[in-house]
Amino acid sequence: MNKIIIKQLTNVYFEEAVNLVLKAKLDTKEEIEHHLIHIDAHYVALDKGRVIGLIGWYQDKVNYANEVMGKKFPGEKAYWVGFFVVDEKYRGQGIGYALLKKLEKIIKEKRVNELWVSSVPETKDYYIRQGFKVIMSGKISGNTKFFCVKKLTF
Numbered sequence: 001m002n003k004i005i006i007k008q009l010t011n012v013y014f015e016e017a018v019n020l021v022l023k024a025k026l027d028t029k030e031e032i033e034h035h036l037i038h039i040d041a042h043y044v045a046l047d048k049g050r051v052i053g054l055i056g057w058y059q060d061k062v063n064y065a066n067e068v069m070g071k072k073f074p075g076e077k078a079y080w081v082g083f084f085v086v087d088e089k090y091r092g093q094g095i096g097y098a099l100l101k102k103l104e105k106i107i108k109e110k111r112v113n114e115l116w117v118s119s120v121p122e123t124k125d126y127y128i129r130q131g132f133k134v135i136m137s138g139k140i141s142g143n144t145k146f147f148c149v150k151k152l153t154f
Helices: 011-023 029-036 066-072 095-109 121-129
Strands: 005-008 042-047 050-059 079-086 114-119 133-140 143-151
Touching (some): 011 042, 011 050, 011 079, 029 079, 042 079, 042 095, 066 133, 066 143, 079 095, 095 114, 114 121, 121 133, 121 143
Parallel strands (some): 079 114
Antiparallel strands (some): 042 050, 050 079
């Protein structure tokens, strides 16, 4: 395998990143573009200059999870894993792990000691293997979500 490079998302990789998330069927093109426009909050994994993975973070200022989580909602200042995808051909090679470690490093640099994720059932076990703890489950727009947190150590 070639050397995979992880770097901050730039306008050069924007369209490719949008297409990767679209291919994974994580959201609509409009929603993906709306979130990825915050390029400073996203990182891409590149193989020979081609986007093969993406991860990002966001803060839930619109209280996306608040209604479901109630008192367990960590607040608007909490950091959440945003879009997180690795091209199917590259899965199982540690790229997702490397992207998540990069994101954790960035969040720690912000002096934040927790990282949250709203996981679909298909990825819940992955997050548990990466050290996340399931706090609760609930439904958002009729879809089951598992709300998980990982304690980050400095």
